[in-house]
Amino acid sequence: PDWEHTRYFLMFGVAEDHDSNPLKAGIGRMKTRGKAKFVSVNPVRGGYSAVADEWIGIRPGTDGLFVFALIHELLKADKVDWEFLARYTNGGWLVIQDPGAADDGLFARDKDGNPLCFDGKTKKLVSALLPDATPAMAGKHKLADKREAIPAFELLARRYMSEFYAPDNVADTIGIPADTIRRIAAELADAAFEQTVELDIEWTDWAGRTHDKMIGRPVSMHAMRGISAHSNGFHTCRAIHVLQMLLGSVDTPGGFRYKPPFPKPIPPLPQPTAGTGKPNTPLGGPPLGFPLGPEDLLLDDDGRPKRIDKGFSWENPLSVHGLMHMVIHNAWAGDPYPIDTLFLYMANMAWNSTMNVSGTIHALTDRNEETGEYKIPHIIYSDAYSSEMVAYADLVLPDTTYLERWDCISLLDRPICTAEGPADAIRQPVVKPDRDVRPFQEVLLDLGARLHLPGMVNKDRSPKYPGGYPDYIVNHERGPGIGPLAGWRGEDGHSQGRGAPNPGQLERYIENGCFWHDPMPEDAHYYKHGNLGYLNYAQDMGWIQNNKQIVLQLYSEVMQKFRLAARGHGDIQPPESKRERIETFFDPLPLWSRPFEETVIDEADFPLHALTQRPMQMYHSWGSQNAWLRQITSQNRLYMARQMGAKLGVGDEDWIWVVSLHGRVKAQARLMDGVNPDTVWTWNAIGKRKGAWALDDDAPEARKSFLLNHIISELLPPREDGYRYSNSDPVTGQAAWFDLRVRIEKCTASEAGETEPMFEALSSPPGVGAGRPATLRYGKELKPEASGQTGGVHREFIGNRAEVAKTVPGVAGGRGNKARAGRKKEGET
Structure with missing residues (x-):
């Protein structure tokens, strides 16, 4: 968000541990200005919602429907930014209307492959990429082959102006009064079109036209895992982006802002490459990326998935983040194939990072009845702590903590930039390890050299990075002149972004407080998708291949290509059993659908939604065994609305059963006000297994704390043919953690006192926990x-x-x- 200029900030379901300090600092600056309204949309009134001007306690999994209702109201009131849509989006691109044809729903193009629009001035079909094109946003137009085509915006308007999305028709589903929806839509329109921000900054657009001002629609939005962790999350994310485009608030003053190295072309590079996959040979290309169509899926000659998680297959074609929650199950089941070795790093898949904990533990220990061998023969695991997963590994590679190693916070991974310029950073060791541990990055480099992996050895098979990870940070190049760190490149250290490796690079970072930041010229701060100054800068830095305009996509042709394959077109088509799924969910326009779990349960049996939240004092709850953090959160409860507690006869600290279609877990209750009345929630990953993390067996984390993971299945119930899909978004494979539905049953007196399920205690590795004090004495001398x-x-x-x-x-x-x-x-x- 543009904290300095926004007038309306709409936040969707953001965990308090993510981007925590910058968000808090930004919200603080925004509220100190006193000129913006902050609306938080979240089933739970957590830390961010508590300081918001208005909290919208939405029902989980319905955020997309709420956004579509807002869009419905804006379209009805003609409160959209037509100039922004015409100049920066594909809303005016013509979409072929020829049902049954192999190109139905694709963009009409000229002989050079450029998308066509109907020019409002010349009344002709012209390339939509021409600088002076004035695309019509509605109307049927005849193509050269006599077929009809319609602008993408008209298709969008037809859908979302349907009464299906009217506030009165969605209010009961999302748990928000229709009048509130209409009011929020009106407030968005007022902020965008009546409180326009103008900055006296001259800039040049992608076509070379100079503008004397930067004009912005000061509505900003921020969303995270709360919306994506549903089986309808992908389309909800798309819906929010469409809302921003309609308001004209994408990277404009007061709106949502890109942080370098973004934006990227849509879709970005690279594409996945299946390659040969033969043993002892390099992969033919990256095993992940951004598919442009069915031809980029990672399938074998028989159409089976090539990846163990079934990523980039017909089950979840755009699974850019992979399906970590399915790896162990698939390896155990030998589906799509058996494996020899499972290699994991700090993924506590035997406990809080997995769905169906008991099923996962069974998969890790199950044996082949005929051979007596484990179904997952070998497990290698690296962790800095004695987590629950350590006990199931054949080989443990002890990692250091972040205070004991070099790290690189890179533009190639998770950038820490501001919207005004790129930034990256290093971490340097501040203490020496006092035990037998090695930084995992250096272990990987060592293994790679021993295995003679290309890229990790020289031509004579000697290690390419004998100095370990610091050597790699400085000397590795992803492309010519592009490495993990962008600052102080070139042999003399005078280059930024692109340049030869600099032997003194790490020293320069240390001298500068371990950070690098390159402030961009003021005229490159906004409109990055169409700002020539920024596009030239980004090309020079190596982030994009050319300085062409990046057109924002209201309508996705990539999605339509998958839908056409489901309709029987093209050389690569989904199997019959998956055609309907692809046809339904690969819609070129965002859609809303009920979360999968709700379609397979009796909602009267499981009337409540169940969620986890992240404690703000620790990222992902990593480190929750830390002695100081334990003083804040050593036990979690299940929080529910006071009226729900009264209805169920449940009071504070009562022991209850939380029951889902998959199983049950026992917990203590706590009543509160700030929660959607049909939602219960708890803190993530506070519960521990006895014997893990060097905690005492009677620690409250083991005896009284719990995980909802026990009652979430990684698989949906069987279909009529017996097949079970993963509990995931059908487009991206994102785990549907927050689709969980439950009911509450009060425990009997004999059941109270300790959580269930309770597993036998694990044994700590040799030396772990030895000599730990029973009582903390730090600060005694004060x-x-x-x-x-x-x-x-x-x-x-x-x-x-x-x-x-x-x-x-x-x-x-x-x-x-x-x-x-x-x-x-x-x-x-």
Whole structure:
């Protein structure tokens, strides 16, 4: 979000541990300005919702329907940014209307392959990519072959102006009054079109046209896993993007902002490449990427998945993030094939990172009845802690903590940039390991060299990075001149983004506080998808291949290509059993569908939604065994609305059964006000198994804490033919963690006191936990009396210093709290 200029901030289901400090700092700046309304859409009124101006306690899995109702109202009121749609989206591109044809629903194109539009000035079909084209957004138009075509925007408007999406028709489903939906839509329109932001910044667009101002629709949005962790999550994400495009608030002043190295072309590179997959030979290409159509799926000659998780197959064709929750089950079942070795890194798949915990443990230990061998013969696991997964590994590779190793926070992975410029960072070891551990990155480099993997050895098979991970960070190149770190490249360290490896690069990072940030020119801050200054900059940095405009996609031709395959067109088609699934969910326009679990249960038997939330004090609940964090959260409860507790006869601390279609788990209840009345929730990953994490067997994490994972199945119930799909989004394969439906049963007196299911205690690896104190004594030497000293400004070590320096007095943007050259804050000397 553009915290400095936004007038309306709409947040959907964001966990409090993700991007936590920058979000809190941004919200603080926005609220301090006092000119923006903050609306939080979340079934639970957690930390962000608590400071919002309005909390919308939506029913889980219905966010997309809520967004479509907003779109419905905006279209009815003609509150859309027509200029933005025509200039920056494919809303005016003509879509072929020829049912049954192999190109039905694809874009009409000229002989050079350019998409066509109907030009409102010349009244002719022209390339939609021409700088001066004025595409019509509605109407039927005849193509050269006499067939009809319709602008993509008209197809969109036809769908979302349907009364199906009217607030009165969706209110009961989403749990939000129709008048509230209409009011939120009106507020969005008012912020976008009546509170327009104009910045006096001259800039040049992709076509070379100069503009004297940057004009913005100051509506910003932010969404995360709360919407994506549903089986309808992909289309919900698309719906939010469509809403932003209709308002014209994508990377404009006051709106949603791209952070470098984004945006990327749509769809971006690379595409998955199946390759040969032969032993002892390199892969033919990347085993992941962004498919452009069925031809990019990772299938063998018989149409079976090539990846063990069935990623990029007909089950989940666009599974960019993979299906980690299915790997162990598929390996155990030998579907699509058996494996010899399972190699995992810090993925606690025997406990809180898996669905169906008991089933996963069975898969890890099950043996072949004929041979007596494990069905998953060998397991190698690396972890920094003695987690539940360690006990199931044949070989454990102990990792260091982040304080004991080098790390690279790279533009090639998860960037930490601001919208005003790229940034990356390193972590350097601050203490030496005092036990037999090695950084996992260096273990991988060592293994790669021993296996003579290309890219990890020289021509003479000597290790390519003998200096370990620091050597790799500096000298690895993903492409010519492009490596893990973008700062201080080139032999002399004077290049940014692209340049030869610099032997002194890490030293330069250390000198600069371990961060690098390159402030972009002011005229490149907005409209990055169509801003020539930014596009040239991004091409020079190696993020995009050319400086062409990146057209935002209201309508997805890629999705339609998969749908056409399901209709019988093309050389690569889905099997009969999956045609209907592909036809339904590969819609070129976003759609809303009920979460899969709701379609296979009796909702009267399981009337409540069940969710997990992430504690803000720890990322992903990693480190929840930490002695200091345990003082904050050593036991989780199941939280429910007070009125629901009264209805069920449940009070604070009562023991209850949480029952799903898959199983049951026992927990203690806690009543609260700020939660959707049909939703229960708990903190994620607080429950531990006895014997793990070097905790005592009677620790509250083991005896009284619990996981909802026990009652979530990784598979949907069998279909009529007996096949079971994964419990995932049918497009992306994203695990549908939040589709869970449950009922609550109060425990009897004899059942109360301890959680279930309760597994036998694990044994810690040798030496783990030895000598740990029974009572923490850290700080014992501190005196209870006041020191008499005045407090100092906490400014010597501040993360994200450049961002904090904008608003916090006494904090400067450079190392040692010094202003960077040429970037002094107002009032600094």
